Amino acid sequence: MTQQEVILKVENLYKHFPIKKGIIFSKEVGRVHAVDGISFNIYDGETLGLVGESGCGKSTAGRTILQLHRPTSGSVWFQGEDLSKLRGEKLRIQRREMQMIFQDPYASLNPRMTVSQIISEPMEIHNLYAGQAQLRKARVAELLELVGLNPAFASRYPHEFSGGQRQRIGVARALALEPKLIVCDEPISALDVSIQAQVVNLLEDLQEELGLTYLFIAHDLSMVRHISDRVAVMYLGIIVELADRNALYKQPMHPYTKALLSAVPFPDPFVEETRKRIILEGDVPSPVNPPSGCRFRTRCSYAQPICTAEQPEFREVVSGHFVACHFAEQLQNDTPV
Amino acid sequence: MSDLLDVRGLETQFKTREGIVHAVNGISFKVKEGETLGVVGESGCGKTVSMMSLLRLIPSPPGKVAAGEAYFDGKDLLKMDNEQLRHIRGSKISIVFQDPMTSFNPVLTIGKQTAEPFLIHNNVSQEEAKDRAIRYLELVGIPNAAERYNDYPHQFSGGMRQRVMIAMGLICEPRLLIGDEPTTALDVTIQAQIVELVKKLRDDLGMSIIWITHDLGIIAGMVDRVNVMYGGYIIETAPVKGLYSQPQHPYTIGLLGSLPRMDESVDRRLTSIDGLPPTLLEKPHYCPFEPRCVYAVERCRHENPPLMPVDGDEHFSACWVNPRTGKEHK
Numbered sequence: 001m002t003q004q005e006v007i008l009k010v011e012n013l014y015k016h017f018p019i020k021k022g023i024i025f026s027k028e029v030g031r032v033h034a035v036d037g038i039s040f041n042i043y044d045g046e047t048l049g050l051v052g053e054s055g056c057g058k059s060t061a062g063r064t065i066l067q068l069h070r071p072t073s074g075s076v077w078f079q080g081e082d083l084s085k086l087r088g089e090k091l092r093i094q095r096r097e098m099q100m101i102f103q104d105p106y107a108s109l110n111p112r113m114t115v116s117q118i119i120s121e122p123m124e125i126h127n128l129y130a131g132q133a134q135l136r137k138a139r140v141a142e143l144l145e146l147v148g149l150n151p152a153f154a155s156r157y158p159h160e161f162s163g164g165q166r167q168r169i170g171v172a173r174a175l176a177l178e179p180k181l182i183v184c185d186e187p188i189s190a191l192d193v194s195i196q197a198q199v200v201n202l203l204e205d206l207q208e209e210l211g212l213t214y215l216f217i218a219h220d221l222s223m224v225r226h227i228s229d230r231v232a233v234m235y236l237g238i239i240v241e242l243a244d245r246n247a248l249y250k251q252p253m254h255p256y257t258k259a260l261l262s263a264v265p266f267p268d269p270f271v272e273e274t275r276k277r278i279i280l281e282g283d284v285p286s287p288v289n290p291p292s293g294c295r296f297r298t299r300c301s302y303a304q305p306i307c308t309a310e311q312p313e314f315r316e317v318v319s320g321h322f323v324a325c326h327f328a329e330q331l332q333n334d335t336p337v
Numbered sequence: 338m339s340d341l342l343d344v345r346g347l348e349t350q351f352k353t354r355e356g357i358v359h360a361v362n363g364i365s366f367k368v369k370e371g372e373t374l375g376v377v378g379e380s381g382c383g384k385t386v387s388m389m390s391l392l393r394l395i396p397s398p399p400g401k402v403a404a405g406e407a408y409f410d411g412k413d414l415l416k417m418d419n420e421q422l423r424h425i426r427g428s429k430i431s432i433v434f435q436d437p438m439t440s441f442n443p444v445l446t447i448g449k450q451t452a453e454p455f456l457i458h459n460n461v462s463q464e465e466a467k468d469r470a471i472r473y474l475e476l477v478g479i480p481n482a483a484e485r486y487n488d489y490p491h492q493f494s495g496g497m498r499q500r501v502m503i504a505m506g507l508i509c510e511p512r513l514l515i516g517d518e519p520t521t522a523l524d525v526t527i528q529a530q531i532v533e534l535v536k537k538l539r540d541d542l543g544m545s546i547i548w549i550t551h552d553l554g555i556i557a558g559m560v561d562r563v564n565v566m567y568g569g570y571i572i573e574t575a576p577v578k579g580l581y582s583q584p585q586h587p588y589t590i591g592l593l594g595s596l597p598r599m600d601e602s603v604d605r606r607l608t609s610i611d612g613l614p615p616t617l618l619e620k621p622h623y624c625p626f627e628p629r630c631v632y633a634v635e636r637c638r639h640e641n642p643p644l645m646p647v648d649g650d651e652h653f654s655a656c657w658v659n660p661r662t663g664k665e666h667k
């Protein structure tokens with residue numbers, strides 16, 4: 001990565017979902033702290049990986065950045081504007097440049113629309129090629145070719161395609177408006193291994209060709225390492241570590257990142273034979289009442305009294321390497337996993 | 338080690354509107370006493386159907402076990418009467434499925450459901466069964482098992498429910514435990530907990546295991562042998578180290594190449610396998626992998642290769658070509 005221009009800046013972003021009780025006079029009885037204060041930059045042309053266990057807030061973060069959920073508080077700066085303050089037409093114009101690819105290639109495509117209608121829909125919404133049916137058709141064909149599908153398939157319906165092919169259709173739709181940034185929310189999790197590689201290669205090729213920037217959400221840490229330039233690790237609504245991908249995988253400084261990495265199985269019996277695992281006890285606590293202080297303290301083997309008393313700041317421990325742990329410096333000197 | 342399970346020529350089909358689905362096409366394999374066998378392959382390749390066929394759990398119609406023998410401890414499971422089979426299922430052989438929520442009865446307590454297989458298969462009192470269930474729930478790491486005995490499935494997290502499933506699978510101390518993608522839906526940290534647990538229990542109880550998965554990572558550290566399945570066939574079988582270090586079948590080579598590894602230092606392009614898995618609507622007279630294979634030669638289009646020894650007497654691959662030389666085997 002040569003450019004270091006910030007394309008998106010997330011500042012203190014919160015998204016809480018109220019839990020309501022009662023039918024007529026519904027009363028808020030609690031809140032899911034789905035995203036609970038995250039800050040980071042995404043640089044032009046990079047892939048930022050976002051990992052963490054299910055329920056930690058990855059999808060909510062992606063959706064709130066794109067304003068598909070409006071933030072509870074905080075800002076999302078994109079091309080000089082705070083998206084969280086924009087509404088209506090102004091937001092719509094900015095949103096053209098930011099698209100999303102979803103996890104489930106079965107649920108995310110309307111079964112009653114043809115491939116051509118699915119890919120044209122965003123153009124219609126944004127009045128592109130209005131009244132120029134031929135041009136729009138040509139653009140659909142071009143997009144299909146770009147994602148490796150036969151343009152002759154344009155009149156078919158989603159059920160006529162395999163999972164990997166449907167994900168390609170989702171990618172074509174996301175590319176229809178020539179976005180700068182694409183949030184990929186677990187785009188390969190539902191696919192078979194050999195097909196996952198097809199889609200990942202496609203995303204890498206398109207990035208090269210079109211200069212795209214990705215926020216790549218996944219729970220597969222090996223794939224995230226493969227595709228990302230930098231990686232952010234989420235736990236219970238916050239980012240606990242963010243660093244260059246080599247630094248993060250070689251020298252993780254947060255106890256959660258360490259445990260997460262050590263749990264990933266290697267497809268290699270010789271390595272597995274001698275590997276030591278950090279086995280995390282128990283489950284992730286509820287995001288309705290996250291633990292005081294450090295939210296990882298209930299499962300952390302390094303925890304001390306200060307971890308209950310004070311929430312560790314998300315700080316830059318070495319250049320470009322951010323960690324939210326009181327003991328990051330000590331962990332830095334630990335032997336790598 | 339003697340053979341605990343010896344499956345020969347197992348063949349299972351389904352009648353569907355599109356035609357006959359050839360789900361399992363005459364597969365043979367063995368599991369030795371105390372051995373852990375991994376079964377890998379992409380969705381639809383016949384992993385579940387082959388295990389269900391052994392235990393005669395295939396819904397019929399539309400399904401039918403068309404041929405084969407499956408000797409468990411010397412007796413053919415496929416020829417047993419229902420009474421004998423019931424005695425074996427759940428007591429000598431137990432199976433743990435992927436989705437614990439649909440496998441549980443939501444209105445029965447966790448404790449009752451854990452104790453049930455032991456009650457059915459043994460002449461014991463409710464109290465004895467309860468004590469044993471609590472012991473097994475503790476064994477799989479359920480905290481405060483005695484107190485949680487009366488909780489319902491929805492009060493347990495996904496990881497905890499999967500542990501309970503394993504406790505149910507183990508309570509009769511089976512000689513063979515079949516795990517059908519039991520950790521696929523779980524997060525990697527919980528997956529690691531369960532794999533460690535199963536390895537420990539296996540070593541303590543000395544049982545045999547068949548562990549089904551589509552994830553070549555997860556079994557690398559836990560199995561002795563691996564069967565790779567494709568389109569209803571076992572296309573490669575080998576001791577685990579031989580399979581990962583010297584994969585012989587182009588499909589296995591492709592699968593391993595499509596996995597990124599965390600210890601890779603250079604960025605490489607993932608090798609993808611082009612095309613799609615077969616529909617299974619015909620029983621091919623050609624190699625089932627031929628339409629996607631980069632090594633294919635003329636013979637592959639006419640003759641379906643059987644498993645052949647490739648590397649010593651433990652490593653077998655169903656391929657006409659030596660992928661290292663690109664030439665046909667002699």
Ligand SMILES: Nc1ncnc2c1ncn2[C@@H]1O[C@H](COP(=O)(O)OP(=O)(O)O)[C@@H](O)[C@H]1O
Nearest residue numbers: 017032034053054055056057058059060061287
């Ligand atoms: N629309 C919603 N309403 C209420 N709670 C939600 C909603 N979406 C997500 N959540 C909750 O927010 C938390 C984070 O969810 P999510 O962002 O989907 O996590 P991830 O993508 O990391 O699995 C979870 O506890 C989830 O149940």
Ligand SMILES: Nc1ncnc2c1ncn2[C@@H]1O[C@H](COP(=O)(O)OP(=O)(O)O)[C@@H](O)[C@H]1O
Nearest residue numbers: 351358360379380381382383384385386387399
């Ligand atoms: N009840 C059924 N009716 C028709 N086809 C079935 C049925 N059960 C399984 N099959 C087919 O058998 C093949 C093998 O399925 P399965 O063993 O479940 O695959 P997997 O390897 O994913 O476990 C698939 O093509 C599947 O569609």
Ligand code: SF4
Nearest residue numbers: 294297300307325326
């Ligand atoms: S702050 Fe404390 S509890 Fe949190 S991760 Fe660091 S050591 Fe563990």
Ligand SMILES: [Mg+2]
Nearest residue numbers: 058059060186
């Ligand atoms: Mg999600």
Ligand SMILES: [Mg+2]
Nearest residue numbers: 384385386517
């Ligand atoms: Mg299956």
